[in-house]
Amino acid sequence: METDRPGRRFGGTGVGGTEGHHHGVTGEKSTVLHELTLFAKEVARKIETDRARNEFDRLVLMAGPKMLGLLRQSLSSPTQSMLAGEISKDILRQGPDVILKAVPIEAFETYRMQ
Template sequence: MKPIVTWVVVANTRAARVYAHLGPGKGLAAVNDQNWRAPEVSMPRDKAGVGHSISGPAVSAVSQTDPQELADTRFAKRIAEDLAKARHGKTFDRLILISGPHMMGLLRAHLDGSLSAVLIGEIPKDLSAQPLREIESQLGALLAV
């Protein structure tokens, strides 16, 4: 009988990694080819300005987007796309997300239907700097680690 493979994604806005759970009592094992690093973001030096129109009393302004927020969104999208490819390849059966609230929201926004269908739980905590034992202890309500 084929084991039910659960992938546990531990992420923050700078890095993400995947651990596999193959059944009760087997713990978590790192999935070596499923690690991501966010690219460095260059922050603008100046704020957007306001200019006066040469044709009259009108004022124009340049809106500025937050480069860090854009980078975080792109990073979450890349993770979700790679997870979707792995899911379509039947690499895993179930999914658990662990990340801080900000990154959790970004990941949720980019999950496609196939990932949402296999998502069995979320832990809205940033455990990315924690040892594997701590991550396993947090999974008690979702998995028999």
């Protein structure tokens, strides 16, 4: 999902049919990254709203590496200070048991002892 320089495409003909034209091609990777960035910002807005409403005390972010980085960039400092952990894995489709095992319980130790 990394973006890179747009590709080049040759096509068409010039005057007399002898010259080719060069056209920039928008890469699929940059489109995917753009959509992922928009989604990360949308998720971050929801998290920010919930934080402002005191919907949670601690937060564990779990996402694939690229999405996790985008989420981290989109969160405010007050919300980042509530992070109990980050899990850089895309395990959503592996089911709730795998997800629960991936959450670091030690991130919530101070809450378990109260």
